[in-house]
Amino acid sequence: MAMDMRESGALSLVSGPSLREQARTVIRGQIITGQMQADQLYSVPRLATELGVSATPVREALLDLAREGLLEPVRNRGFRVVALSSNELKDIYAIRTMLEVPSIAEIARAGLAPAQLKQLRALAEVTKRAADAGNLIEFLESDRKFHVELIATLGNKPLADLVETLRDRVRLHGFKSGKSREYIAHSAAEHFQLLDLLAKRNEAGAVALMQKHMERSRHVWSEGRET
Structure with a gap:
């Protein structure tokens, strides 16, 4: 599966049955390289547009990352990176x-x-x-x-x-x-x-x-x- 995971590369994902997994990998990468900041909110539509896919696999990926403790949902607004002191x-x-x-x-x-x-x-x-x-x-x-x-x-x-x-x-x-x-x-x-x-x-x-x-x-x- 082709996906560009470079720090500053394009984020488009390819079609296939594992878009959720691909989205999770790319978004996790953005978190751990500091590209997604704890002081900003990230909406499903915004990330879906950046990744070039529908909202469903992106929403599922974000919920997965929230369960892992990397993100926290903000009601009716999106997701925020969990801050760590x-x-x-x-x-x-x-x-x-x-x-x-x-x-x-x-x-x-x-x-x-x-x-x-x-x-x-x-x-x-x-x-x-x-x-x-x-x-x-x-x-x-x-x-x-x-x-x-x-x-x-x-x-x-x-x-x-x-x-x-x-x-x-x-x-x-x-x-x-x-x-x-x-x-x-x-x-x-x-x-x-x-x-x-x-x-x-x-x-x-x-x-x-x-x-x-x-x-x-x-x-x-x-x-x-x-x-």
Whole structure:
């Protein structure tokens, strides 16, 4: 399915049975890159016009994102991006650290099956291609999928779902750092490094890298809030 998810590209969607999913992906991308602001209202007709589709899949996508906690409905007016304070961001990163770092340690101890490694390396490749192209929205979407699928190898779906939700919540700040190309290039490269360490069951190395990976992310999203 063709859809332009570049930060400043056209937003038109192609026809098909998954317009709702495509709209949700594009709108989520606008939220996490800061293109949709918390101090503005967004109506279904306005977004439908921008996306070049009917109102129904857009309304469904907005309701999905509201259920995920990224948007809040404003009666008879539209939707607003949920605001996230600096303290809330700090708290969410603390929770993510408590969840994701020990999970990486557990994955390293248990090891990954060859099929799991193959799938994760394929996701890392997608993330790298997006980073190389400077496609921020596609990078953030594939980065999210990589980390959620990595945690999912533990077989704990509630944990994977919680990690996914928290990652989306962090990105309510909007990514506005002028160093986005540098950040996504580093992050994409670290995905491969992390998989190499996990393949060797190097628990200490994998934990240290994951901590560094998350700390860099925390600083970038904090910068986005402060600018």
